[in-house]
Amino acid sequence: MPEANPVCERLAIVGLGLIGSSIARGARQYGLARSIVAIDRDPAVIERVQALGLADEATGEAEGVAGADLVILCVPVGAVGAVAEAMAPHLKPGAIVSDVGSVKASVVAAVSPHLPEGVHFVPAHPVAGTEYSGPDAGFSTLFSGRWCILTPPEGTDKAATARVQAFWEGLGAIVESMTPEHHDLVLAITSHVPHLIAYNIVGTAADLEAVTQSEVIKFSAGGFRDFTRIAASDPTMWRDVFLTNKDAVLEMLGRFNEDLAALARAIRWGDGDALFDLFTRTRAIRRGIVALGQETAEADFGRSRTPPEPAKDEPVSGR
Amino acid sequence: MPEANPVCERLAIVGLGLIGSSIARGARQYGLARSIVAIDRDPAVIERVQALGLADEATGEAEGVAGADLVILCVPVGAVGAVAEAMAPHLKPGAIVSDVGSVKASVVAAVSPHLPEGVHFVPAHPVAGTEYSGPDAGFSTLFSGRWCILTPPEGTDKAATARVQAFWEGLGAIVESMTPEHHDLVLAITSHVPHLIAYNIVGTAADLEAVTQSEVIKFSAGGFRDFTRIAASDPTMWRDVFLTNKDAVLEMLGRFNEDLAALARAIRWGDGDALFDLFTRTRAIRRGIVALGQETAEADFGRSRTPPEPAKDEPVSGR
Numbered sequence: 270m271p272e273a274n275p276v277c278e279r280l281a282i283v284g285l286g287l288i289g290s291s292i293a294r295g296a297r298q299y300g301l302a303r304s305i306v307a308i309d310r311d312p313a314v315i316e317r318v319q320a321l322g323l324a325d326e327a328t329g330e331a332e333g334v335a336g337a338d339l340v341i342l343c344v345p346v347g348a349v350g351a352v353a354e355a356m357a358p359h360l361k362p363g364a365i366v367s368d369v370g371s372v373k374a375s376v377v378a379a380v381s382p383h384l385p386e387g388v389h390f391v392p393a394h395p396v397a398g399t400e401y402s403g404p405d406a407g408f409s410t411l412f413s414g415r416w417c418i419l420t421p422p423e424g425t426d427k428a429a430t431a432r433v434q435a436f437w438e439g440l441g442a443i444v445e446s447m448t449p450e451h452h453d454l455v456l457a458i459t460s461h462v463p464h465l466i467a468y469n470i471v472g473t474a475a476d477l478e479a480v481t482q483s484e485v486i487k488f489s490a491g492g493f494r495d496f497t498r499i500a501a502s503d504p505t506m507w508r509d510v511f512l513t514n515k516d517a518v519l520e521m522l523g524r525f526n527e528d529l530a531a532l533a534r535a536i537r538w539g540d541g542d543a544l545f546d547l548f549t550r551t552r553a554i555r556r557g558i559v560a561l562g563q564e565t566a567e568a569d570f571g572r573s574r575t576p577p578e579p580a581k582d583e584p585v586s587g588r
Numbered sequence: 589m590p591e592a593n594p595v596c597e598r599l600a601i602v603g604l605g606l607i608g609s610s611i612a613r614g615a616r617q618y619g620l621a622r623s624i625v626a627i628d629r630d631p632a633v634i635e636r637v638q639a640l641g642l643a644d645e646a647t648g649e650a651e652g653v654a655g656a657d658l659v660i661l662c663v664p665v666g667a668v669g670a671v672a673e674a675m676a677p678h679l680k681p682g683a684i685v686s687d688v689g690s691v692k693a694s695v696v697a698a699v700s701p702h703l704p705e706g707v708h709f710v711p712a713h714p715v716a717g718t719e720y721s722g723p724d725a726g727f728s729t730l731f732s733g734r735w736c737i738l739t740p741p742e743g744t745d746k747a748a749t750a751r752v753q754a755f756w757e758g759l760g761a762i763v764e765s766m767t768p769e770h771h772d773l774v775l776a777i778t779s780h781v782p783h784l785i786a787y788n789i790v791g792t793a794a795d796l797e798a799v800t801q802s803e804v805i806k807f808s809a810g811g812f813r814d815f816t817r818i819a820a821s822d823p824t825m826w827r828d829v830f831l832t833n834k835d836a837v838l839e840m841l842g843r844f845n846e847d848l849a850a851l852a853r854a855i856r857w858g859d860g861d862a863l864f865d866l867f868t869r870t871r872a873i874r875r876g877i878v879a880l881g882q883e884t885a886e887a888d889f890g891r892s893r894t895p896p897e898p899a900k901d902e903p904v905s906g907r
Binding site for chain 2: 396398399400401416445451454455458460464467473474475477480482484488490493494496499501504509511512515518525528533536539541544545547548549550551554556558565568570571
């Protein structure tokens with residue numbers, strides 16, 4: 270493979286869901302590993318991995334990590350501790366263990382104690398995903414142009430961190446490092462609380478008596494449908510996120526609630542200027558996200574495909 | 589124009605923003621009116637309307653409605669009363685007046701008193717839009733496959749209601765009727781509260797001290813960016829929506845807050861089952877929205893375009 274630039278010899282991916290299977294596809298496509306072993310406790314997933322040809326080997330056993338120089342845990346954050354414990358005895362000396370968890374402090378606390386001397390742990394979080402789950406949902410370009418955050422604990426081997434960075438850059442990601450605590454605070458507001466309020470409003474709408482579910486669905490194009498996308502994300506993954514990033518989520522949620530109470534008060538008392546000021550301020554943030562290539566500038570996310578409009582000089586009255 | 593099937597002779601559109609200019613484009617493209625007059629108090633908008641060739645005539649004067657048999661008000665709901673008053677003396681007997689406001693009870697109360705005997709008022713609300721504003725943002729297919737809700741007051745002329753329905757069906761919309769009060773309740777949960785919490789979380793994120801705005805923007809792909817789209821909607825329109833649908837919005841917001849408090853409590857006390865149950869329940873609603881053609885089934889709204897994956901029987905190591 271001429272263009273191949275392997276970052277590791279043997280890559281072990283534990284958990285072949287949306288993220289794990291996207292890593293497998295990307296590692297293959299960009300030649301980041303000489304061989305890939307897929308490990309998943311679910312026999313149905315192993316079957317799909319084999320049918321899709323996502324790895325050179327696929328197994329349900331933790332022993333599968335034997336001989337791997339890079340092991341990436343792609344399981345829900347509530348499960349990483351148990352998975353690390355099960356695979357620890359089989360890890361090769363000098364191996365690098367990483368993960369993709371949306372929470373970092375709790376992952377460091379859960380994984381580190383199980384890893385033998387001489388094995389390097391470099392926690393990572395690729396900030397990317399879709400509302401779909403499972404090995405069929407992944408694709409090789411999921412991480413392209415997205416940020417991947419590394420949170421190496423104090424004293425982590427620099428060479429190990431550099432290799433994990435090279436791996437993610439090989440998948441097209443932009444790598445940045447910060448402490449696990451800061452990561453958990455940043456993601457609480459950019460990802461966790463947004464998911465929580467999306468799940469919440471979809472639940473609120475589903476429970477109304479005065480408005481039928483069929484009305485909620487029919488008239489969802491007024492804004493509601495946008496929230497249903499992230500409210501369709503994997504329930505196990507998200508349950509674990511909220512249970513393991515409790516403090517940061519509750520802190521950010523508290524701020525969200527204070528601001529929402531002020532907005533409700535502005536509505537009740539007819540303070541149009543307060544509403545107008547906020548509604549104007551928020552436009553700038555989206556412009557920044559679009560400018561940074563983290564969002565499409567297409568209207569309505571490009572959902573409403575528009576045919577070419579008749580130009581001025583063409584006859585345009587009816588047709 | 590052979591395929592043309594005019595629903596009216598002379599169509600007057602008052603307010604040429606996203607919605608008004610989309611109606612003008614659609615009416616042209618589908619031949620729904622023999623002539624179109626565009627009325628907007630902003631000279632810059634009139635200039636764009638002329639440059640884009642969106643209407644046969646364009647004026648800043650309320651007198652522009654003279655001779656029109658169908659007049660559609662496409663101004664913010666806080667302005668419809670004053671606009672109706674200004675144009676009332678110029679309305680032709682038997683003319684039909686309609687609107688596109690996101691709130692209906694307050695629009696009926698604001699417009700009806702100004703309309704002379706023999707002029708029919710058929711309030712309407714097309715549930716469609718994008719985050720962009722102004723005459724350049726519109727497109728003729730904006731309403732295609734979307735619902736348009738009519739809220740004709742008791743005793744409204746049946747023929748007038750039928751013509752407004754035919755007009756919206758001509759634009760590709762699906763028409764449904766309900767009372768203004770029920771409309772305002774349904775839209776409070778499917779559109780108004782979603783916009784309010786989207787504006788709110790974007791504001792909360794912008795105001796954090798511990799997390800920089802550049803971090804919020806970089807890591808927005810974790811979910812936050814979805815909210816920034818509707819939080820980029822027109823500030824004047826949305827200020828008016830909240831001021832004129834106060835009771836329904838505060839009622840639905842109250843329910844949202846109760847449910848959110850229960851979720852926060854589940855997080856604080858580690859009730860994973862409560863979280864998992866909600867996160868599973870919410871998936872069904874999105875499936876319903878996709879099934880009804882109100883949402884794309886494409887992952888991530890189709891924002892992440894995926895290249896074809898290598899098939900199983902092809903060599904897939906590297907490329």
